[in-house]
Amino acid sequence: MAEKTKDKDKKAAPEEGEESGGGRKKLLVIALVVVLALGGAGYFLLFAGSGEAAAEEPVAGEVLPLDPVAVNLAGGGYLKVGIALQLTEAAAGGGHGGSSVDGSEALDLVIATFSQAQPADVIGSREALKEALEQRIVEAYTEDGHAMVMGIYLTEYVTQ
Numbered sequence: 001m002a003e004k005t006k007d008k009d010k011k012a013a014p015e016e017g018e019e020s021g022g023g024r025k026k027l028l029v030i031a032l033v034v035v036l037a038l039g040g041a042g043y044f045l046l047f048a049g050s051g052e053a054a055a056e057e058p059v060a061g062e063v064l065p066l067d068p069v070a071v072n073l074a075g076g077g078y079l080k081v082g083i084a085l086q087l088t089e090a091a092a093g094g095g096h097g098g099s100s101v102d103g104s105e106a107l108d109l110v111i112a113t114f115s116q117a118q119p120a121d122v123i124g125s126r127e128a129l130k131e132a133l134e135q136r137i138v139e140a141y142t143e144d145g146h147a148m149v150m151g152i153y154l155t156e157y158v159t160q
Contacts, residue, residue, distance in 0.1 A: 058088040058150045066103040068156045071111055075118040081110055082156030085137070091148035101141060101148050109136050122159055130154060 068082030083106065091101050113133045114122065121129065134152045141149040 058090065058147050060150060061087040061089040061091055063087070063153070064101060064103060065155060066107055069107055069110060071114040073114070073119050073122060073159075074116055075120075077119040077122075078160045079114050079117075079122050080156060080158040080160075081114060081154065083110060083133075084153045084155050085141075085149045086151040086153065088147055088150050090146050091141075105140055106137050106149075106152075109133060109140060119159065126157070 063084050063086055065084040066082065068080055071079045071081060073079055085101065085103060085106060087101055110133060113129065113136065117125075117129060130152070137152055138147055138149050141147065
């Protein structure tokens with residue numbers, strides 16, 4: 001029985017001058033993982049900054065309240081709506097604490113958006129109308145790829 005144990009030890013342990021095949025395979029696997037990791041990191045560093053997804057999110061600045069306006073609805077009736085514009089930090093800087101954004105275009109977009117709406121839409125689809133208006137205002141106040149307005153708030157919303 002002692003002879004069998006000695007034979008197993010001879011097979012398990014490589015003799016001097018011989019290398020085990022398992023060590024070489026481990027080294028190749030580790031080298032492959034390192035090469036793939038470096039390739040992935042290089043791709044990320046070279047190509048990740050080139051897309052639109054890398055655009056910075058605007059930082060909120062001051063809020064500019066606008067006077068409420070009364071709008072005639074398409075199906076009859078009235079809507080008195082007031083909004084405030086959430087400006088970005090890029091929009092601030094009109095001097096003496098004032099904003100450089102004029103709200104006239106936003107009020108024009110309010111009238112254009114809500115004057116086409118039916119009274120039932122104004123009551124039932126308020127959030128959808130607000131989102132459509134917000135999208136139009138943000139688009140109108142974007143200059144050279146920099147948004148001056150990042151959102152709107154409804155400050156008054158009365159139907160009759």
